[in-house]
Each structure stands twice: as structure tokens, then as C-alpha cells.
């Protein structure tokens with residue numbers, strides 16, 4: 206098999222704000238293709254449904270991000286492998302040691318208990334948006350604050366620290382900071398978490414994530430801090446961006462929005478289809494894995510030491526479902542890859558699902574005539590290695 210020519214990874218200039226980076230779909234149309242990233246590292250882009258599942262579940266690929274292809278240039282790396290407790294970059298037993306106890310904090314029962322709380326947080330933010338009046342920015346009014354407050358509750362940050370937690374989290378999650386700035390902000394947030402840890406230790410409480418980590422695991426303090434901050438980072442911008450992107454997708458498709466308005470009790474299935482389609486439609490190449498031995502994927506050999514970078518464009522592969530390129534909110538839920546697959550599959554998927562369902566149901570029930578104040582093509586969007594989203598969504602109702 207001859208190797209394909211290496212082209213630069215398309216990662217900007219989307220032809221539509223809800224579409225893939227310009228040239229990406231054409232570049233992947235013939236199967237795996239080798240691309241080069243802005244930091245000079247090459248990777249094989251895998252975008253078929255079967256290929257993505259293989260890469261994400263095959264033990265011959267490591268999740269270590271050491272030397273990975275990335276959009277970031279020197280000095281901008283945010284969290285790397287050297288940080289203790291960065292489970293997303295770990296393999297095997299080392300990964301499971303951290304993941305297993307945390308998954309208890311995300312059990313279905315705990316998520317069901319959190320629903321009334323999520324509803325309350327959402328309602329308060331929608332009340333405030335209504336009180337201030339139109340036009341409003343959906344991102345700053347709802348998309349950003351709701352997920353960070355929900356994570357504060359999940360972690361068990363008491364109410365008296367939540368404003369501080371929220372403020373430092375907001376700064377920490379600001380884009381394009383240098384590694385030094387990131388570490389300074391993480392240290393501030395760490396101080397808040399440190400107080401919570403001391404209180405949980407004293408009370409022996411195991412009813413929330415920090416209590417569970419403090420009182421029922423052997424995690425050391427560095428790991429515990431990183432895991433708490435990691436949950437905030439992993440669960441905040443993703444949920445926030447996707448709520449905005451789902452809303453914009455629905456604004457673009459009034460026929461589909463009608464389906465949600467007609468039967469909001471189907472929000473669970475509707476969120477799965479929005480997730481499948483929206484992520485599939487806008488994804489470039491994102492999640493990296495390093496081959497630790499030669500592996501054949503979709504007809505190419507990824508040699509030991511080479512990178513596979515998967516694209517969740519795989520959600521639009523006809524192998525997953527018929528008419529995969531179309532949004533159909535009446536579709537039954539299918540096994541899409543929006544939350545990943547395999548040992549690193551999103552730990553917070555059920556929490557994100559609950560948040561997105563409640564947010565969508567509540568927004569359109571409360572504001573049935575809500576609509577964008579400017580065309581989506583005039584809104585500004587933020588690019589990042591993993592997440593992409595609208596910086597602001599001006600709305601009227």
C-alpha cells in the first residue's frame with residue numbers, strides 16, 4: 206500500500222459555522238489520510254464508524270498525549286501527561302485505578318438525584334434572562350453558567366464557595382492562556398477545592414465526588430486536585446458549547462424544532478440525534494491515540510509510534526444508520542460516537558445528557574418564540590482542539 210500525500214489538517218475557515226473546517230470532508234472522502242498539524246506532527250485521520258471504534262478500543266493504541274499532533278503551538282499546552290491524575294492520557298490499570306472510583310459518582314441513581322437540582326439551576330437562569338429582557342446573549346446567560354454550577358454540585362462544593370468556584374473556573378477556562386497562566390489559575394481553584402477537601406475529611410461525607418475521592422480512595426492530594434479540575438474542564442465547555450450548537454441547529458431547522466416542541470417528553474432521544482448529527486457535521490480531526498505496535502485500520506498500516514487522530518464525522522457514516530447525513534429528530538437513538546467509545550468513553554455522558562435534555566425542554570417551553578437576533582453566519586465562534594462553539598448567541602423572543 207502506498208502512503209497518501211501529507212496535507213495540512215484543515216482546522217479553520219468553516220464554510221458554514223455549523224459545518225466542518227473547509228476542505229476536511231473532501232480530504233477524508235477516500236478513507237484514511239495522513240495530515241500534518243500546526244505543531245509539525247503528522248497523524249493518520251480515521252473517520253469511518255468502524256475505524257473510529259477500532260482505534261478507540263484497540264489496546265494497541267495508547268491514550269498518552271506525549272508529543273501528540275495538536276493545534277497549539279509551543280508554550281500553549283494546557284494539560285499534559287506529566288500532570289498527576291490526568292486520566293484521559295493514561296492506559297490500562299493506571300487509568301482504571303482513577304476511573305473506577307469516579308464512575309461511582311456518575312451512577313444512574315446519582316444522576317437521577319441531580320435532575321431536580323439541574324432543573325432549579327436552569328430555571329433560575331432562564332428567570333434572570335427573562336427579567337433582564339430581550340435581546341439576551343444565550344451563551345453568557347445560560348450556556349456558560351449552568352454547567353459549571355452543576356459540576357460544583359457534583360463535586361460537592363458548598364454554596365458559600367460556589368461564587369468563588371464559579372469565578373475562578375471562568376478564568377481558568379478562558380481560551381488561549383499560556384501554560385503559566387493556566388497553572389496560576391488552577392492553583393487558585395485548587396485553593397477552593399483544598400478547603401472543600403478539608404471539610405469532607407472532617408465530616409466523612411461520601412455523598413458527592415470530592416467526598417467520595419477523599420474518604421473512599423487512595424488518591425493523593427495532587428491526583429485529587431487534578432481530577433476535580435479535570436472534571437470541571439471536561440464537563441464545562443463541552444456541555445456549554447453543545448447546548449449553544451444544538452439551539453443553533455434547531456433555529457436553522459424550524460421543522461425539527463417543531464418536533465421537540467410538540468413532544469418535549471422525547472427530549473432524551475432528541476438529544477441523542479442532535480448529538481450524533483451536530484458533532485458529525487462540524488467535526489474535523491480531534492482525539493489522538495498513539496500506535497504502540499503496527500496496526501491495520503481501514504486498509505492502512507499505522508506503524509508503531511505513529512498517531513491516529515479520529516474524526517467524529519464518523520457519526521455521519523451510513524454504516525451507523527440510514528440517511529446518516531440528515532438530522533431526523535424522529536429517529537430512534539443509535540450508538541453514535543459523540544461521547545467517544547471504549548475505555549475512555551465519556552465519564553460524564555449521563556450528566557451531560559441530563560443537562561442538555563433539561564436545558565432544551567426548558568428553553569423552548571419557557572420561550573416558545575425564541576429566535577436568533579442576527580443570522581447564525583454573523584455570529585462569532587471559538588475554535589479549540591477539542592471543543593468548538595459560539596462565543597455569543599444573541600436571541601429575542
Ligand code: HEM
Nearest residue numbers: 292293439440443444447543544545549550551552553557
Ligand atoms: C456534551 C458534553 C460532552 C461531550 C460531547 C463529551 C465528550 C467526551 C469524549 C468524546 C470523551 C472521550 C475522549 C477520548 O477518548 O480521549 C470524553 C471523555 C471524558 N469526559 Fe466527556 N463530554 C461531555 C461532557 C462531560 C461532562 C459533563 C463530564 C463530567 C462532569 C465529562 C467528563 C469526562 C471525563 C472525565 C472524560 C475522560 C474519561 C477517561 O479518560 O476515562 N464529560 N468526553
